[in-house]
Amino acid sequence: MSTIYNDIRGALETTLSNVANVPTVYYENQRTPTNPGVEFIKCIMIPGIRRPAVRGTNPQQYIQGMFEMRIHTDEGEGPGTAQTYASRLISAFEATTDITFNNKILRIREVEQGAGTQDSPWYILPVRAYWYIYN
Numbered sequence: 001m002s003t004i005y006n007d008i009r010g011a012l013e014t015t016l017s018n019v020a021n022v023p024t025v026y027y028e029n030q031r032t033p034t035n036p037g038v039e040f041i042k043c044i045m046i047p048g049i050r051r052p053a054v055r056g057t058n059p060q061q062y063i064q065g066m067f068e069m070r071i072h073t074d075e076g077e078g079p080g081t082a083q084t085y086a087s088r089l090i091s092a093f094e095a096t097t098d099i100t101f102n103n104k105i106l107r108i109r110e111v112e113q114g115a116g117t118q119d120s121p122w123y124i125l126p127v128r129a130y131w132y133i134y135n
Helices: 002-018 079-093
Strands: 025-026 040-052 059-072 098-101 103-114 116-121 120-135
Touching: 002 025, 002 040, 002 059, 002 079, 002 098, 002 103, 002 120, 059 079, 079 103, 079 120
Parallel strands: 025 040
Antiparallel strands: 040 059, 059 120, 098 103, 103 120, 116 120
16 A cells, blocks of 8 residues: 555656656656756655644644756756746646546645756756645
8 A cells, every 4th residue: 555655756756757848857766867968857755744634533634745846957058948848847737736646636736936056067947846635
């Protein structure tokens, strides 16, 4: 039997894997390319609050967190390519999106693009999807 966190990760990673026309995705605990010229996305699931949704015995749990997708493109080439990929990710994780996985519904509360940074040899542009689920 899968834990709720495995279901959450499965919902988010499956949605990301279905986004067309973006670079290769590397999931948590996978090695990423180290050579320039290789675009990729590195993602991480960050669980947050877990609390009872109601009072009483054996209450339903409310769980929320963030899914960060870091787009890596060549540094020195400008933000345009990364921005194109970010737009595709934002569309896939648009606020009010419901993702069904293993008969559970994960909801996207909001999505945002963060500030781009440079970490030679890449320009990194994060996209963050904030999610919640009742279990």
